[in-house]
Structure formats: C-alpha cells, structure tokens
Amino acid sequence: MKVLVTRPIPEPAVERLRAEPATETRMLEEGAALDRAALLDAASEADVIVALLTERMDAELFDRASSLRMVANMAVGFDNVDIAAAEARGIWVTNTPGVLDGATADLALALLLAAARRLPEAERFLRAGRYRRWGPMLLTGQEVHGRTLGILGMGRIGEAVARRAGLGFGMEILYWDERERPDLERELGARRTDLDGLLGAADFVSIHLPLTEGTTGLIGADELARMKPTAVLVNTARGPIVDEEALAAALRSGVIWAAGLDVFEREPEIHPDLLDLDNAVLLPHIASASIPTRLAMAQLAVDNVLALHRGEDPPTPVVRGASRR
Numbered sequence: 328m329k330v331l332v333t334r335p336i337p338e339p340a341v342e343r344l345r346a347e348p349a350t351e352t353r354m355l356e357e358g359a360a361l362d363r364a365a366l367l368d369a370a371s372e373a374d375v376i377v378a379l380l381t382e383r384m385d386a387e388l389f390d391r392a393s394s395l396r397m398v399a400n401m402a403v404g405f406d407n408v409d410i411a412a413a414e415a416r417g418i419w420v421t422n423t424p425g426v427l428d429g430a431t432a433d434l435a436l437a438l439l440l441a442a443a444r445r446l447p448e449a450e451r452f453l454r455a456g457r458y459r460r461w462g463p464m465l466l467t468g469q470e471v472h473g474r475t476l477g478i479l480g481m482g483r484i485g486e487a488v489a490r491r492a493g494l495g496f497g498m499e500i501l502y503w504d505e506r507e508r509p510d511l512e513r514e515l516g517a518r519r520t521d522l523d524g525l526l527g528a529a530d531f532v533s534i535h536l537p538l539t540e541g542t543t544g545l546i547g548a549d550e551l552a553r554m555k556p557t558a559v560l561v562n563t564a565r566g567p568i569v570d571e572e573a574l575a576a577a578l579r580s581g582v583i584w585a586a587g588l589d590v591f592e593r594e595p596e597i598h599p600d601l602l603d604l605d606n607a608v609l610l611p612h613i614a615s616a617s618i619p620t621r622l623a624m625a626q627l628a629v630d631n632v633l634a635l636h637r638g639e640d641p642p643t644p645v646v647r648g649a650s651r652r
C-alpha cells in the first residue's frame with residue numbers, strides 16, 4: 328500500500344506508517360503540496376493520502392489518483408474534501424474527531440478572554456512604551472464571569488466550551504443546534520434558542536459549527552446587527568461562516584464590541600480591515616495546536632490508514648468506502 332503524507336506531521340505517527348509491513352510511505356516536504364501540479368502528480372501513485380486542511384481533495388485529484396482508497400484527513404473538519412466525489416468513487420474519508428475538543432475549547436476561551444479584556448491591545452500598548460502611569464479607566468473591557476455565552480453548534484467542541492464557561496466562569500449558556508441537549512440543560516442549565524434569540528441575548532457568541540452550504544455566511548451584517556453593542560464574537564470553527572467584510576465594518580462602527588478569530592474566509596489571507604482594528608484579536612488557525620493534541624490527531628489519522636491496510640474497520644469514518652476499489 329502506497330501512502331502519501333502531504334506535509335510533515337508529528338514524527339511518531341509517521342514512524343508507525345513506515346514500520347507497517349507491505350507499505351511504502353512518502354511524505355512531501357513542507358510547502359510542496361501548495362504546488363497543485365506536484366500534489367496531483369504525487370497523488371497519482373497513492374493508495375492512501377494523509378491530508379491536511381490546506382489541501383483540496385476533489386474530483387480532479389481523485390481522477391488522477393486512480394488507485395486511491397482513502398483520504399485520512401488530519402483535522403476534524405473535512406470541508407477541504409469533496410465528500411460527494413469521494414462517495415461516488417468508493418473512497419474512504421476519515422477525520423480526527425474527539426482528540427482535539429479540549430485544546431480547541433481551551434483556545435476558544437483564551438480568545439474570548441483576550442478579546443473581552445483587550446489583552447493583545449494592552450500588550451501592544453505596554454511594549455510600545457506607553458504604560459507611564461496606572462489609570463482607573465486604562466484598557467477597561469467587558470466582564471466575562473456570570474455573563475451569557477451563546478454557542479452556535481453544540482457538538483463535542485461546543486460542549487467542551489460550554490462546560491468550561493458554565494462551570495469555571497459561571498456563565499449562562501444558550502445554544503443553537505438542531506439537536507436538543509437535555510444532558511447539558513440539566514448539568515449546566517443550558518437553554519436551546521433560535522438563532523435570533525441567541526444573538527440578541529448573548530454577551531459572547533462562540534461558533535462551533537462545521538462549514539457546509541447551510542452555514543456559509545451564516546453570520547452577516549443582519550446577524551451582527553442583532554447582537555449587543557457590547558458583544559464579543561469568537562470563531563474557532565471555519566472562517567467562511569462569518570462574512571468578514573461585514574464583521575470588519577461592525578467592529579469598526581461599534582455594532583459589536585470585539586471579535587476573537589482563529590479562522591478566516593480566505594486563509595492565510597486576512598481581510599486588511601481586520602488587521603487595522605484593535606478590537607479584533609487574530610490568530611493563525613492554532614486552536615488544536617498543542618503538542619499532545621497535534622500528535623493525537625496524527626496518530627488517529629494513521630490509525631485509520633493502518634485499519635484499512637489490515638482489513639479492519641477505520642475508527643473514524645466520514646465516508647465509508649468500498650472494500651476494494
């Protein structure tokens with residue numbers, strides 16, 4: 328079995344691939360997969376691709392990779408993979424759910440706190456040599472504890488955020504999800520609402536939805552206008568869920584108070600207006616980037632590959648492929 332790893336990933340996971348009998352693993356150098364022609368070329372030989380969210384796995388690539396049996400995405404999100412095209416060709420698609428919930432929730436809280444309490448702005452202020460005297464109104468921000476947090480998408484990550492905010496910070500939890508969560512309603516007093524109700528009532532709105540046709544552009548100018556002028560928007564999910572142009576305008580004119588963003592509409596490009604705004608806290612898509620979590624993600628991607636190779640059931644399938652292609 329020929330395995331293509333599109334970028335360097337944590338070494339212990341790659342070592343397991345290399346140690347597997349009757350497999351041949353090729354790992355592209357950092358940056359090589361950015362060259363689409365080189366990626367297509369390398370993919371044409373592969374039985375399995377361990378892919379990152381930076382690589383588009385689409386019909387064109389699948390048609391070049393005529394022996395491809397699996398895309399093992401090292402991410403929980405799989406919007407980089409054309410699921411219908413994989414299904415049509417009997418190609419397995421797997422992702423890495425579960426292992427990154429804690430790290431992602433930790434970072435969502437970090438962004439929420441940083442935006443509410445203006446941490447990056449305060450640090451820039453200090454490093455610029457502007458801290459000459461303590462002041463009673465210096466860099467005052469929004470209160471966090473006891474306030475209301477609205478969670479869009481109460482899946483595994485949304486739940487991990489709700490637990491931290493509810494139990495640790497005594498926040499009221501509202502959520503918008505197609506599924507009811509009676510367990511969290513009981514344990515945290517969380518309440519399910521419609522989108523407008525959540526946007527109007529929340530002091531903080533944190534996004535934990537997958538990127539789909541239905542969630543693209545979900546938060547635009549109208550939705551931002553429904554939020555409180557003191558509200559903070561946090562996005563650690565996918566950039567295109569928020570209309571970045573509308574968000575920049577809302578931050579500039581005070582329609583909402585601040586935003587904490589780990590993801591962007593056209594990564595790694597950042598809307599220039601956001602870069603100019605002190606009330607936008609901006610991170611380069613690092614929510615799951617703790618050393619143990621990135622290793623766990625790589626190991627889970629490799630678990631899926633090895634299961635396929637050994638004729639076992641891949642543990643975290645998104646698309647169940649053919650037993651042989």
Ligand code: GLV
Nearest residue numbers: 401402403404615
């Ligand atoms: C990261 O964004 C992931 O989907 O795992």
